[in-house]
Amino acid sequence: MAAANDQRVYRASSTAPVNIAVIKYWGKRDATLNLPTNSSLSVTLSQSSLRAYTTASCSSKYPTADGDSLTLNNKPHSIQGSPRTLACLADLRSLRQQIESSDPSLPKLSTYPLRIVSENNFPTAAGLASSAAGFAALVRAVADLYQLPQSASELSKIARKGSGSACRSLMGGYVAWRAGEKEDGSDSIAEQVAPESHWPEMRALILVVSGAQKEVPSTEGMQLTVATSTLFPSRAQSIVPERMTAIEKSIQERNFETFAEITMRDSNGFHATNLDTWPPTFYLNDTSRAAIRAVHDINRAAGRSVCAYTFDAGPNAVIYYLEKDADCVLGTFKSILTSATEGWESADIKNTNLLEQSIDPRAAELLSKGVGRVFLTGVGGGPISKKEHLVSESGEILTIAA
C-alpha cells in the first residue's frame, strides 16, 4: 500500500508505430469523438525506421498548480490547448479511478499530475502520420503507468479520440478500424485482422517529396469533403465497405495482386473525393503523379503487380511490395532517383536497374528532381514496453539515448 505522503515518481515507457492505411479514413460522423464515416484498414510499419517513444510519469510531488505536462521532441507542449490530449488523459484517469475504487490498497495515481515526455525518431514535418504514433504511444504509456487491464482494442477507443488513425497504431500487423454505428462510439474500435507474422514479407518504400507543404490540414479537409463532395456519399456508403471485405480476404490469403489493386484504387478514390471537394483540395502534386505512373509502368513491365502506391493527405508515396520483389522494386526506384536521395543505406539490392527502361522518362525525371529522401521499412509489431525512461527516477526530463 502506498504511503499517504507517497513521494515516488511512477514511470512507464512505450514505443508506438506509424501505420499507413490501405483503405483510407476520411470523414467524421462525430468530430468530438472522432467517429469515422467509414471503416479503414492499415499496415503497421516497423518501429526500426519510424516510431514515437513516450514515457508517462506521475508523482504527488509534481507541482499540482502546473497540472499535467507534456514535452514533445524536447519542447514543452500545452495540454490545455489540446482538447484531444485532454480527452485521452481524462478517459485513462477515469479507468484508473475505477481500479483504485475497487482496490483501496493501490496508490492514487489518478490524483497525481502527469509528466509525459515523447520523442519521434523521424522528422514530424515529413508528413508521416506522426500524430497516430504519438497518440498511440501516449495512450499505451499512460495505460501501462496506470496498470490498466483493458485490451489494445479497448484502449483504441481512447487513442481514437486523440487522432482517429492513432487507434490503428496500438496493434501490429494488419489492423482494421471498424467504423461502428453507435452514437457514443463504443463500437468504433481497432482490431487486428492478422498479426505481422501472418504475412511478414510485406515491405514499404516511402518516397518523401521535398519542398511540399500541406495545403489543408486533414481534420479540416475531411470535414469539407463530407460537407461538399457529391461523390463522397457513394464512397462512404458502398465503395469502402466492399473494399474492406475484399482486402481483408486478400490479407488472409496473402494475395498481393488483389491487395495491391484495392490499395491503389482506394488511394485514387480518396484523392478523387478531395478534388471533388468545394473548394477543391489537392494533396498529390506532379511528383506524386510521377510515382503513380512509375508503379503502373513497373507492374506492366513485370507482368503482375509487384508494387502498390498509396498516398495519405500529402504528396509522399508509400509503396508496398513483397520482400521477394525487393530487387526489382527497390532496384528500379533507386536507379531512377538521384544518388543524392538519402535513406538507401539499408537497401540490399542485388540486381539494380531491372525495370528502369520501362518507366516513362518524364515521370523518372520528376521523381529524380522531387524525391528528397526515402525510408525502407515493412510490416511490424505493435507498441513495445521500454525500460529506459525519458523521465528520471527523481522526475527530471531526459532525452533519449538514440
Added chain:
Amino acid sequence: MAAANDQRVYRASSTAPVNIAVIKYWGKRDATLNLPTNSSLSVTLSQSSLRAYTTASCSSKYPTADGDSLTLNNKPHSIQGSPRTLACLADLRSLRQQIESSDPSLPKLSTYPLRIVSENNFPTAAGLASSAAGFAALVRAVADLYQLPQSASELSKIARKGSGSACRSLMGGYVAWRAGEKEDGSDSIAEQVAPESHWPEMRALILVVSGAQKEVPSTEGMQLTVATSTLFPSRAQSIVPERMTAIEKSIQERNFETFAEITMRDSNGFHATNLDTWPPTFYLNDTSRAAIRAVHDINRAAGRSVCAYTFDAGPNAVIYYLEKDADCVLGTFKSILTSATEGWESADIKNTNLLEQSIDPRAAELLSKGVGRVFLTGVGGGPISKKEHLVSESGEILTIAA
C-alpha cells in the same frame, strides 16, 4: 433542271465555332453512335479567335475512282480511314437523296464525289476542342451544299457521330446536348438554351499550358472511366442531371455566381472520376492546379465569384468571367503571367494588377512558368455561311485568305 452531263462544281462554305463545356460530356452509352451517358452544356466561343472554316464541294467531273476527299489544314486526309467522317457523310447524302427523290428537277449531288477542304485558325495541337469545330463545320458546309432543310438540332445528330461535342458547335450561345434515352440516338440532340444575345457579356480567358502532352486520348479515357470508376455512376445518374437543371436556370437568370460554382464543381468532379479510373488518368498538372488556386484566390479577394475555371481532357484552363470584371480578372492574370506570354494584344485593361497580391505566390510562379500563351474570347454565335470558298470554281483546292 441540271443537265445530264452537268460539269459544274457546286460549292458551299461555312465556319463553325469551338465550344467549351461547363457540364462535361464524359462517357458513351453507345460508342458507334456517340450516345453519351449524361447530358452536357457548353458555351459557344466567338469565331474571331477560334474557328474551323470548311468548303464542301461536289461535281460529277471529280474522278469517281478517288471517291470523296478531305483536305485538313492543307494536308490530304484519308476519309476511308475515318469511320466517323464516313458516318457523317453517309447521313448527309441520305438526306440529300430524299429531297432528290421527291424533286427530280434537282441535280443529283448525292451521286457526285465530294471534295472537302477545311482549315483551323488556331493550332490543332493546342488541345482546344478543334475536332468539335471541325466536324460541325463539315456537317454545316455539306448540309448547305446539299441545301438540306433540317434544323441545326436535327443536323446535330449527324455531327454527334463525328465527335460527340461537335453537336454543340452547330449553335451559338448556350447549348445543351440532351443525352436522350432511345437506342437509335434519335433523341440525343443539341439544342440552344439561350442565344448569345441573351447573355452577351460572358467572356473567356484561355490559358494554354506549354509542353503538355495528353496522356490518354479522350475517347479511350472516357470509356475506361465508364468501365472502371466506382464514383462515375453517381456522377452520370444523379449529379449531372441536377447540375443541368441548375445551370440552365442560372443562364436564364444571368446569375454568374451560380453559373461559376456549378462550372467549377463540374470540372472538378469530372477530373475526380478520371483519378478514380483504373488505371488512373490525369489531365490536370501542377500548372492547372495553380490556375484553380488563383481563381479561388481572386474570387475570395473580390468577395464574390468574378471568374470560374473549367478544364477539358487536358491541362489548359478556360476561365469564364463577365465583361464588367475584365479589368480585375484579365488585369490580375496578366500581371502574374510573364510578359513573354503571347496573346494579350487585344486586351484592353484599364486597372491592371488589381488582385495580384491575393494570389498564392507559389501558384503565381507556376502559372508564370507554365502558361505559354493566352486566348481572349467570349460567347459567340453559331456557324456562319461564307461566300469565299476554299475550292475554286473549277475545283482546285485553295488556301484561305487569312
